[in-house]
Structures are given as structure tokens and as C-alpha cells.
Amino acid sequence: MKFGFNLPTKLMFGPGQIERIGKLAKDYGRKAIIVTGRTSARKSGLLARVEGLLSEAGVEFVVFDKIEPNPIYPTIDEGGELAKKEGCDLVIALGGGSALDAGKGIAVKAVNEGSVWKYVLSGDPDDTIPKKALPIIAVPTTAGTGSEADHFAVISNPETKEKPSMAAPVIFPKVAIVDPELMLTVPPRTTAATGLDVLCHSLEGYVSKYANPITDLFNLEVFSLVSTYLPRAYADGKDLEAREKMAWASTYAGISEANTGVALLHAMEHPISGYLDVAHGEGLAALLPAYVRYSYPGNPDKFDRVAKILGSEGRGLEACVQAFQNFLKKIDLDLTLSQLGVTEKLIPSLTKDVFKYMAFGPKANPVVPSEEDVAEIYKQSL
Numbered sequence: 430m431k432f433g434f435n436l437p438t439k440l441m442f443g444p445g446q447i448e449r450i451g452k453l454a455k456d457y458g459r460k461a462i463i464v465t466g467r468t469s470a471r472k473s474g475l476l477a478r479v480e481g482l483l484s485e486a487g488v489e490f491v492v493f494d495k496i497e498p499n500p501i502y503p504t505i506d507e508g509g510e511l512a513k514k515e516g517c518d519l520v521i522a523l524g525g526g527s528a529l530d531a532g533k534g535i536a537v538k539a540v541n542e543g544s545v546w547k548y549v550l551s552g553d554p555d556d557t558i559p560k561k562a563l564p565i566i567a568v569p570t571t572a573g574t575g576s577e578a579d580h581f582a583v584i585s586n587p588e589t590k591e592k593p594s595m596a597a598p599v600i601f602p603k604v605a606i607v608d609p610e611l612m613l614t615v616p617p618r619t620t621a622a623t624g625l626d627v628l629c630h631s632l633e634g635y636v637s638k639y640a641n642p643i644t645d646l647f648n649l650e651v652f653s654l655v656s657t658y659l660p661r662a663y664a665d666g667k668d669l670e671a672r673e674k675m676a677w678a679s680t681y682a683g684i685s686e687a688n689t690g691v692a693l694l695h696a697m698e699h700p701i702s703g704y705l706d707v708a709h710g711e712g713l714a715a716l717l718p719a720y721v722r723y724s725y726p727g728n729p730d731k732f733d734r735v736a737k738i739l740g741s742e743g744r745g746l747e748a749c750v751q752a753f754q755n756f757l758k759k760i761d762l763d764l765t766l767s768q769l770g771v772t773e774k775l776i777p778s779l780t781k782d783v784f785k786y787m788a789f790g791p792k793a794n795p796v797v798p799s800e801e802d803v804a805e806i807y808k809q810s811l
């Protein structure tokens with residue numbers, strides 16, 4: 430067996446770790462661009478707190494708070510231009526997956542020519558991998574993306590409706606500050622959807638053809654953590670122990686993802702949230718049962734093991750699918766694609782995009798699908 434393992438990000442984990450952001454920022458830059466969403470970091474007081482900590486440490490900053498859910502490349506280009514104009518030498522990305530991924534895009538745009546879109550792996554012949562970026566400090570406020578510990582940034586194109594990833598070693602955050610106290614105000618629906626994203630990162634990494642013994646260790650721990658603590662965090666957002674365990678699970682899953690990538694489930698979800706701007710975790714939830722049904726024969730032992738951790742007493746395909754369905758019910762995410770606005774008419778476009786810009790996913794999957802297979806999984810999920 431041959432494999433490598435890479436984790437270049439300094440991880441600061443635990444309640445109250447945000448207090449260290451000033452000193453940490455000073456190690457990497459003189460002036461930061463703080464990248465965040467339009468409302469929540471301001472409303473929760475986190476933005477003001479970070480501004481205060483940076484000022485105390487003598488780090489200058491400018492705020493770019495225009496990041497939308499499923500961030501689009503023109504917004505990221507605008508943030509990159511601002512960073513350049515203001516002479517920023519550090520990015521602090523503060524928020525959910527959208528803010529973190531946009532921060533990575535801004536870090537690239539700030540020191541490279543042209544739009545960030547050319548660095549997104551969209552399947553076009555002229556896309557490319559960026560070689561330089563500003564240093565990034567990632568501060569996740571949801572337990573979901575894992576972006577704080579990986580080298581991916583998902584960026585959408587509003588014209589083509591594509592939602593591919595930029596993947597580059599230079600966008601690994603230098604530091605991830607994972608502070609579960611920052612997650613106590615996440616609403617229940619977002620807690621469920623982002624938490625399900627954690628489960629899917631690990632599931633796909635665990636059954637991937639690129640899984641290795643180290644990522645298996647991380648992912649098995651993630652299944653146990655998510656199985657116990659996601660329903661608790663969903664039921665009571667103020668449950669700090671549950672938030673802490675989910676934050677830990679999210680980062681673990683990100684570390685795995687950085688080493689295995691994702692597989693078919695994510696490859697099929699991205700086109701959905703690209704076309705319809707649905708929450709990523711909800712798209713994953715709607716696809717999950719049919720995805721498990723399709724992929725199970727490629728690695729029954731691993732799927733059975735996950736199902737057991739999720740509470741299944743039986744073995745085999747049906748028991749496994751049932752275990753996932755039961756888990757989705759526990760967090761009120763037993764959804765269909767129709768409920769999210771997907772129609773049968775859209776399936777050919779979704780299928781085409783899976784193979785255009787998410788082609789890694791089908792190849793990594795334990796069962797490698799044809800275009801007809803992918804269309805059928807979409808259909809079963811309607």
C-alpha cells in the first residue's frame with residue numbers, strides 16, 4: 430500500500446481560542462482583509478470582537494462583508510481588488526463555508542492577474558492552478574465545511590450556473606481557529622444541513638478509492654461524533670459539548686477531504702446548488718439514500734460499518750439505506766430533490782455538469798457511474 434498524508438494548517442481548537450487571533454494575525458501580516466458574510470458575524474458581535482483583537486495587537490484591517498451563500502466569482506474578484514488597493518497582506522476569513530471559500534478566492538485574486546475564475550477547475554481548457562496567494566487565517570462559524578483544513582474553495586459562476594472548486598496547495602489556511610463558542614448561535618436548520626455535510630465528507634472519503642489508513646481513522650471518529658452529537662446540536666443549539674464535538678468532527682472531515690477529495694455524492698450535489706442556489710447540505714440530504722443504494726456494492730463492509738455506527742442493527746444494502754434514512758429523519762432532513770425545486774427536465778444539465786467539472790468525484794467512487802447511472806440517481810431522488 431502506498432499513500433501520503435498532508436496537514437500543513439496550524440490548528441487552534443477549543444472554546445475561547447478566538448482570543449488569540451490578534452497575535453496569530455501578527456505572525457502573518459501587517460494589514461488584513463476580513464472576509465465575511467453580509468449579516469451574521471456583525472449581528473452576533475463576532476466581527477466587532479475580531480476588529481478589537483486585531484487593533485489591540487496592532488494589526489490594521491479592512492472589512493469586506495459582501496459574501497453571499499454559494500459565493501460567486503465577481504464578488505470574489507471585487508474582494509481581491511479591494512485587498513490589492515488597500516495593500517492587504519493577509520486574509521482573515523470569518524464565517525461559514527461560503528466566507529471561508531470566498532476568503533481563499535480573494536487570497537488568490539489579490540496577488541494574481543485576471544479573474545479568479547481562471548483558477549477554478551471548471552473543466553475548461555484554459556483553467557489553471559494558482560501558484561501564489563496571500564496567507565489565510567480561517568475562522569469557521571459553522572460545523573460543516575471543513576474548509577478551514579483543506580485546499581479547496583467552491584466558487585460559483587452566475588452566468589453558466591457552474592459550481593466547481595479551486596484546488597491548490599497555496600490556499601491551505603496557515604491557521605484554522607476552530608472555536609465552538611462561535612457556533613452557538615447557528616439556527617437549527619443550518620446546524621442540520623452543515624452537520625450533514627460533515628457526515629457526507631467523511632462517508633465519501635471513507636468509501637473513496639483514495640481512502641488510506643489515516644483518513645479511515647479520522648472518518649470513523651467522525652461517524653461516531655456526528656451520530657451522537659449532531660442530533661443534540663440540532664435539538665439544542667446552546668449545548669456547548671455537542672457544538673464542540675461537531676466542530677471537531679467538521680475539521681476531522683476536512684482533513685480527510687484534503688487527502689482523499691470527495692466522491693460521487695458531492696459531484697452530484699454541486700450542480701444542484703449551482704443551478705438552484707439551495708443549501709449544499711440540503712442537496713446532499715436529498716441525494717444521500719439513492720447515492721448509498723448505488724454505491725454500496727462497491728464496498729459493502731465499509732458501508733455496513735458506517736450504518737452500524739449510525740445505529741443499524743442489521744447488515745446489507747437495505748439495512749444500510751434505512752440507517753441513513755433514519756438518521757436524516759432525526760435531523761428533519763428527509764428531503765426530496767423535488768422539494769428543493771429540481772425537475773426532471775433539469776436532470777440532463779445536472780448530469781452533464783457532473784462529468785464536466787466534478788469528474789474527480791465519479792472516478793473516486795467505489796462504484797464508477799456512467800452518465801445514465803447518474804441521471805438515474807437524480808431521478809430516484811426526485
Ligand SMILES: [Fe+2]
Nearest residue numbers: 626630695709
Ligand atoms: Fe461539502
